[in-house]
Amino acid sequence: MLSGIRTFVRLVRRFLSLPRCYVSLVNWKECARSRPGVASDLLYIFFRLRCFPDHYSPCRLDEKPREDWHGYYGSNYGPIPRERLQREVQPPGYRAIFNDKVLCEVVSRGLGVPLPRYLGELRPSDDCVARVTAMLAQESAPRKIIIKPVTGSAGRGIVAAYRDDSGIVVDTGKAVIPLSRYRPEEPAIVQEFVPQHPAISAIAPRPVNTIRVLTLCTRSGEILVLSSSMRFGVGSATVDNWSAGGVAVGVDHRTGRLMDTAWYKDGTRCHAHPDTGFRFEGFQVPFWDEVLALAKRVQRGLAFYRLIGIDVALTPAGPVLIEMNARPDFVFQEQTAGPLLRDPRVLQAFGEYGLLYNGPQRRLLRQHLRTAGAVTPAA
The missing domain is CATH 3.30.1490 (Dna Ligase; domain 1)
Known part of the structure; x- marks a missing residue:
């Protein structure tokens, strides 16, 4: 009851924030839609998809048909998805393990994975x-x-x-x-300061550039890689963070190759690193199998917290765990590596946990399960 009231209050606050989203969060310099069209889109996302539309501009939804929007999970910070994620896969009581870097260091040592000294x-x-x-x-x-x-x-x-x-x-x-x-x-x-693999330094030499791997421990105990992206620092920055002005590019986690487009946070795109001119498309990330093995080992060791964002750096000797994130930003992942629910395995795993929170998402799941001949999970 109390949880429902809190969610309703947050929804009202989000609704009142829609004008701010329209004015401040849309990249008007590159937006392909008219202003009335954008207003209509934001209302559709909020009321039909039950999501605050702060992913509209970063994911360039203005360039895509609405049917394609249904494959995007959207912002995991909105009241409705956040409540489901916290209840099923990201229990708030464990967040201190990830948010306090001293505690995270101690826990990481217990996992037996490579770490910075x-x-x-x-x-x-x-x-x-x-x-x-x-x-x-x-x-x-x-x-x-x-x-x-x-x-x-x-x-x-x-x-x-x-x-x-x-x-x-x-x-x-x-x-x-x-x-x-x-x-x-x-x-x-x-x-x-972790020594960086020379192939990565050739792209962006100044900061330690990291890979974000999003993992899920499914109901059956399988460790699923949901999405992966690589961040690169820009200019004089000592960090690679997308939020700190860096760029990020999706990684095809089946092959370990970079996708063709890198993104700034506001949705501006580039195909080569702005400092070095290195073109991203097709670059093979070194030690990719080891990166995935490290990420899965971390998630398996922390199965009580079932969805984690894992940051990995690459040294000449292999991958090193840099950080674990209790609430990794889904907008970042979907902007850089594509919609999460486009992958049938992710769609089904989210359905099994009851994480799908709007009609179009659940319809996608029903269509997939009919094709696969499986039983529809409870909403």
């Missing part, structure tokens, strides 16, 4: 100069370290520290400053 923690009250200097002076110390806020997200607050001719400096992504001028705003963890 953990060097310790750094607090605002610490003598940062002494602590960072000591970390870089250790025997077999890395040449470069990464400092991440314990509760940060979307790449915010991440900096790199290393030694150059002038001493130890900190690269904030906006400027390189002496270590003496740096102090973390909140507690942070310190890890080695």
Whole structure:
């Protein structure tokens, strides 16, 4: 009862946010529809598809017939899909494992997967100069370290520290400053800066570029790869995050090859990296089988949380787990790698969990099951 009231209140708030979506979240410079047409589309998505239309512009739905929209799951942050996801596959009580990087580090060690070397923690009250200097002076110390806020997200607050001719400096992504001028705003963890595979550095050499693999533990216990995309930093950024101005391109997770189009968050497209001119289409991601094996091992080890976004970096020696995400952004995945429900396996797995939340999605499932000769799961 209380949960239903909360969902209704959130829906009302979302409805009142539709004008903001129309004004601010549509990429009008590249939109193919008229303004009345866009208004009609947003209302159709909200009322017919029961979804807040913040994926309309990023996924370029204005260029696609409405029938094709039904294969998009849409934003997982909307009240209706969020309630279903939390109830069935993403229980909120376990989120601290993923949101706190210290706790996530401990859990990740228990999974027995490759990780960046953990060097310790750094607090605002610490003598940062002494602590960072000591970390870089250790025997077999890395040449470069990464400092991440314990509760940060979307790449915010991440900096790199290393030694150059002038001493130890900190690269904030906006400027390189002496270590003496740096102090973390909140507690942070310190890890080695992962050496990147040379084939990936040829595309974007500055940040550590990562692959996001979306996984699901199905009702039968199978580990399903739902979608995968690779993010590349742009300009002087020390992180590759799509939310921080980077670009992302889908990966065909059956082959490990990049798709032809990379995307900025607002839906602007490119076919080559804006800094290096490297064309994405057909590039074979190194160690792809190992990437999938790592992601599946993580999901299998955390089967109590059945849908995870897993971030993986590629070193010359193979893949390394960088981060796990409790609520990976479906809009990001569908923008870069295509609609989730286009894959019949994903459609059926979501149907078995009752994650399909509108009539067109459930109709897609019925059509698939009729073709496959299977029994329709409960809505």
